[in-house]
Amino acid sequence: MDGNLELLKEAYRGKKIVPFIGAGLSTPFKIPTWTELIKNITDTYAKGKIESLLRSSVDWHLENYDYWGAIDQLKKYANLADQDIQKTIVKLIKEKRIQVEDVSLHNYSDLAKENFSLYLTTNYENLLYEHIKCDTVPILLKELDFSTQDMFDEKRICHLHGYTSNPGSIVLSRSSYESLYQNEKYGELLKAVTSSKYLLFMGFSFDDKFVSDLIKDYKEYFNGMHYILLNNPTQDRVRELRDEYGLITIPYDTSGSSHVAEIRRILNYLSENLSGYTSENIHEVESKADDLINSVALGAGLAHFKKNLKGNLFYKKLKLENVDESIIELSSIFYVASEEYIRALKKTGMSLEIIDALLGKVFTQYKVLFIDAYEKHGDSSAFVKVIHESLKKFDFGRYEKLFENNKSDENENRGFIHLLAEDEEMDVWWGKERFDEKPD
Numbered sequence: 001m002d003g004n005l006e007l008l009k010e011a012y013r014g015k016k017i018v019p020f021i022g023a024g025l026s027t028p029f030k031i032p033t034w035t036e037l038i039k040n041i042t043d044t045y046a047k048g049k050i051e052s053l054l055r056s057s058v059d060w061h062l063e064n065y066d067y068w069g070a071i072d073q074l075k076k077y078a079n080l081a082d083q084d085i086q087k088t089i090v091k092l093i094k095e096k097r098i099q100v101e102d103v104s105l106h107n108y109s110d111l112a113k114e115n116f117s118l119y120l121t122t123n124y125e126n127l128l129y130e131h132i133k134c135d136t137v138p139i140l141l142k143e144l145d146f147s148t149q150d151m152f153d154e155k156r157i158c159h160l161h162g163y164t165s166n167p168g169s170i171v172l173s174r175s176s177y178e179s180l181y182q183n184e185k186y187g188e189l190l191k192a193v194t195s196s197k198y199l200l201f202m203g204f205s206f207d208d209k210f211v212s213d214l215i216k217d218y219k220e221y222f223n224g225m226h227y228i229l230l231n232n233p234t235q236d237r238v239r240e241l242r243d244e245y246g247l248i249t250i251p252y253d254t255s256g257s258s259h260v261a262e263i264r265r266i267l268n269y270l271s272e273n274l275s276g277y278t279s280e281n282i283h284e285v286e287s288k289a290d291d292l293i294n295s296v297a298l299g300a301g302l303a304h305f306k307k308n309l310k311g312n313l314f315y316k317k318l319k320l321e322n323v324d325e326s327i328i329e330l331s332s333i334f335y336v337a338s339e340e341y342i343r344a345l346k347k348t349g350m351s352l353e354i355i356d357a358l359l360g361k362v363f364t365q366y367k368v369l370f371i372d373a374y375e376k377h378g379d380s381s382a383f384v385k386v387i388h389e390s391l392k393k394f395d396f397g398r399y400e401k402l403f404e405n406n407k408s409d410e411n412e413n414r415g416f417i418h419l420l421a422e423d424e425e426m427d428v429w430w431g432k433e434r435f436d437e438k439p440d
Contacts, residue, residue, distance in 0.1 A: 024203030338415025
């Protein structure tokens with residue numbers, strides 16, 4: 001079995017997994033896709049003089065997977081409000097949905113058998129609730145008003161983007177989506193969930209640009225690494241998901257099989273032999289799962305980027321050379337990302353000597369580029385940009401294995417040099433200027 005699947009199984013046994021359900025799991029029930037919903041709405045309202053313009057405009061946005069853009073065109077040319085579209089979506093979902101009596105044809109019955117306490121979903125329909133049979137009714141994540149600790153005391157389902165039983169709750173336009181994610185409470189709830197649990201994404205496809213953008217948007221709210229089930233992904237896609245989205249891929253292959261069958265196989269494997277576990281065993285694997293989570297360097301969250309860094313030495317060195325303000329702002333973001341990454345690495349037990357060796361490689365690269373870039377051209381702003389670009393894909397060299405589970409991302413990489421610039425004893429400058437005395 002795949003090593004990542006073994007880690008996922010260990011986390012499942014420690015009750016550390018939260019399924020995050022996407023539209024793919026509802027396919028057997030003929031729930032309309034976003035494209036199908038928008039085309040149906042367009043058919044309803046594209047009448048008379050606006051028909052040609054509306055159809056061509058909506059089609060163009062759909063071809064580019066810009067669903068919000070298509071919705072915006074419907075609102076603009078058909079003079080529709082969010083409420084009109086929300087009601088139509090609910091009506092279409094109810095009309096198109098079919099009953100599936102054979103439980104072998106979908107995975108919701110498989111999820112019901114597993115030992116999960118919390119389910120998250122971006123789906124509008126209530127299929128999860130119908131099959132999981134929770135004692136509590138589904139709730140919008142943003143409406144939770146009890147402690148996050150209580151979220152896991154019994155089975156419950158949280159819809160992130162609304163549900164059909166309350167049409168007004170459905171998030172469908174760009175403005176409603178942005179409003180949701182600007183809600184501080186919403187972000188804090190997502191962070192709270194992911195601080196102690198792993199998310200397991202199911203029913204998502206990265207062939208759809210909308211879905212990939214959606215998960216990328218979520219990443220800033222997620223602590224640590226999480227998992228995604230994907231059909232036959234390329235190695236490039238697996239690397240992209242880990243580096244860009246913080247997702248560990250659990251692959252499966254539908255050749256001669258089906259999505260439903262392969263997802264069922266994975267779910268069955270997670271719970272395999274669990275019935276033989278005693279309470280003592282369960283406590284042991286919970287501890288192992290906690291150790292696994294604590295071994296992941298979580299990195300910077302939104303709150304960290306609110307720091308005022310104008311008094312920091314690295315910041316003053318950039319100002320000293322009149323580096324462009326936009327570059328200083330980016331450098332500050334990279335500095336925070338790198339600082340939190342190094343702090344988190346230390347918490348995982350990473351050797352200080354190894355961290356020092358890593359920063360030594362960064363310092364050496366800086367010195368080489370000082371000669372090759374700054375001394376040749378004398379442009380401090382351009383020099384900072386060259387350093388950022390060179391560190392973007394940092395080569396860990398022979399230390400690669402040591403950082404396998406906690407590899408830094410591009411922003412953290414580019415912040416390493418500013419960590420060194422923050423150290424008074426390190427000779428890191430952005431030009432020929434020096435302070436006459438220690439800066440205040």
